Amino acid sequence: MGRAMDPLLRVEDIHKRYGTEEVLRGVSFHLDRGQTKVVIGPSGTGKSTLLRCINRLTEPDRGQVWLEDVEVTAPRVKINEIRSQIGFVFQDFNLFTHLTALDNVRLGLVKVKRLGKKEATARAMEELTRVGLKDKANAYPAHLSGGQQQRVSIARALAMDPKLILFDEPTSALDPELIGEVLNVMAQLAEEGMTMIVVTHEMGFARSVADEIVFMEHGVIVEQGPPEKLFRSPEVARTGEFLRKISELYGAEG
Amino acid sequence: MTFNFDAGYLPQLASGLVVTLEVTSCCIAIGIVLGILLALGRVYGGRFISVPCSIYIHFFRGTPLLVQLFIVYFGLPNWGIRLSAFESGILALGLNTAAYQAEYFRGAIQAVKAGQMVAARSLGLTRLQAIRHVIIPQALRLVIPPWSNELILMLKYSSIVFSIALYDLMGVGKRIASRHFNYFEVFIVLALMYLVLVLLITLGLRWVERRLRVPGLGTAGRGA
Numbered sequence: 001m002g003r004a005m006d007p008l009l010r011v012e013d014i015h016k017r018y019g020t021e022e023v024l025r026g027v028s029f030h031l032d033r034g035q036t037k038v039v040i041g042p043s044g045t046g047k048s049t050l051l052r053c054i055n056r057l058t059e060p061d062r063g064q065v066w067l068e069d070v071e072v073t074a075p076r077v078k079i080n081e082i083r084s085q086i087g088f089v090f091q092d093f094n095l096f097t098h099l100t101a102l103d104n105v106r107l108g109l110v111k112v113k114r115l116g117k118k119e120a121t122a123r124a125m126e127e128l129t130r131v132g133l134k135d136k137a138n139a140y141p142a143h144l145s146g147g148q149q150q151r152v153s154i155a156r157a158l159a160m161d162p163k164l165i166l167f168d169e170p171t172s173a174l175d176p177e178l179i180g181e182v183l184n185v186m187a188q189l190a191e192e193g194m195t196m197i198v199v200t201h202e203m204g205f206a207r208s209v210a211d212e213i214v215f216m217e218h219g220v221i222v223e224q225g226p227p228e229k230l231f232r233s234p235e236v237a238r239t240g241e242f243l244r245k246i247s248e249l250y251g252a253e254g
Numbered sequence: 255m256t257f258n259f260d261a262g263y264l265p266q267l268a269s270g271l272v273v274t275l276e277v278t279s280c281c282i283a284i285g286i287v288l289g290i291l292l293a294l295g296r297v298y299g300g301r302f303i304s305v306p307c308s309i310y311i312h313f314f315r316g317t318p319l320l321v322q323l324f325i326v327y328f329g330l331p332n333w334g335i336r337l338s339a340f341e342s343g344i345l346a347l348g349l350n351t352a353a354y355q356a357e358y359f360r361g362a363i364q365a366v367k368a369g370q371m372v373a374a375r376s377l378g379l380t381r382l383q384a385i386r387h388v389i390i391p392q393a394l395r396l397v398i399p400p401w402s403n404e405l406i407l408m409l410k411y412s413s414i415v416f417s418i419a420l421y422d423l424m425g426v427g428k429r430i431a432s433r434h435f436n437y438f439e440v441f442i443v444l445a446l447m448y449l450v451l452v453l454l455i456t457l458g459l460r461w462v463e464r465r466l467r468v469p470g471l472g473t474a475g476r477g478a
């Protein structure tokens with residue numbers, strides 16, 4: 001089988017415990033190039049921990065992560081190089097407070113990818129334009145709205161040319177009227193073939209953009225499948241129950 | 255009542271002023287470098303680094319500056335380490351202020367939000383790169399107000415070097431006054447000179463703080 005046929009990301013039997021609390025109890029899934037997986041589940045279920053285990057911002061206790069043919073979880077792997085290939089978008093943006101939007105996007109290009117300043121600037125402006133914030137390049141994060149900050153953080157991730165991007169509840173910290181602009185950027189990325197894992201409660205987005213929905217609870221995957229299947233005829237009763245509850249809260253319309 | 259002060263003292267006072275400024279700036283420089291290292295050691299070092307850093311800090315904060323100065327100047331020669339009065343002065347004061355500055359730097363480093371480090375690491379920056387390009391630039395801005403106090407304190411405390419026969423402002427003043435018995439006049443002038451220096455430093459640092467200010471960072475910043 002050719003390499004292009006292999007999944008881009010393989011997560012195998014990930015376990016993580018904090019003290020006596022087993023947060024992840026054996027999570028496995030595959031993700032193909034260009035796919036978008038939406039992860040849903042009650043709060044405290046280990047969704048964030050799972051995302052952070054993928055690029056080892058959190059060290060899993062057990063299990064493996066493979067990015068193409070590289071084992072991310074191998075002991076002597078060049079983890080910084082791997083992290084530069086995996087974008088991460090945080091719930092509270094985590095833009096660098098002391099840097100302008102442009103410098104936020106440029107930092108990784110200059111320090112990790114070792115681009116020259118001119119090249120980095122051009123690359124960064126390209127991504128800021130892509131998220132519609134070209135004219136905010138010289139603004140500091142404190143002078144941007146939440147939606148704008150999150151779009152800058154998406155540009156920061158995109159500039160690194162990642163193989164996939166992990167989104168951890170990217171719209172949960174936003175005022176309702178600002179959620180749309182961020183979801184639109186993400187939908188556009190999915191359209192353009194970016195590979196993404198998105199933890200979100202936005203069921204409209206999940207329904208219209210996700211190739212697959214993963215329902216997690218208590219540190220395990222309860223059920224996963226195409227959105228229509230999970231919404232119409234879930235195999236586990238609990239999946240349907242959760243989807244109904246969350247759709248009432250957040251709305252299922254795209 | 256006459257104010258018994260002779261303009262002829264001024265050249266001496268000027269040379270004392272130079273020594274005071276030299277001692278202060280040298281010890282502050284030692285303190286910045288060592289202080290940042292101690293703070294980084296306490297925050298990011300493992301136990302084998304952070305514990306010695308803490309012991310250092312507690313020792314220098316927990317004992318009188320004058321005692322530290324005498325250990326360096328009168329005590330070290332017993333161990334074959336012979337320093338000039340000037341070297342002893344800046345060493346003792348530098349080691350001392352490093353301990354205080356370390357605590358200010360540590361507070362500032364810890365005031366930088368945890369997400370900043372995580373975001374930097376998620377891009378592939380090494381821990382050292384993240385500290386250098388993300389944490390330190392923010393911490394240095396946050397530290398300016400408490401650090402200004404330390405600089406002013408050290409300017410004033412530097413006057414204790416007169417006790418090891420250094421002719422700083424204080425040393426020169428004491429020499430003049432004991433010769434002419436005009437303690438009141440000489441020390442009033444001295445006090446005013448220190449006061450002017452403190453004012454200049456305060457204004458200078460406020461200017462620096464304004465220049466470096468970034469919105470959303472620090473108490474004076476807007477928004478965030």
Ligand SMILES: Nc1ncnc2c1ncn2[C@@H]1O[C@H](COP(=O)(O)OP(=O)(O)O)[C@@H](O)[C@H]1O
Nearest residue numbers: 018021023041042043044045046047048049050
């Ligand atoms: N660094 C940590 N130390 C201790 N417990 C943690 C830590 N991170 C997460 N947890 C715990 O792990 C559980 C799962 O957290 P998380 O992955 O954030 O869940 P979710 O994102 O699904 O809400 C929670 O109970 C949380 O308290």
Ligand SMILES: [Mg+2]
Nearest residue numbers: 047048049169
């Ligand atoms: Mg979470």
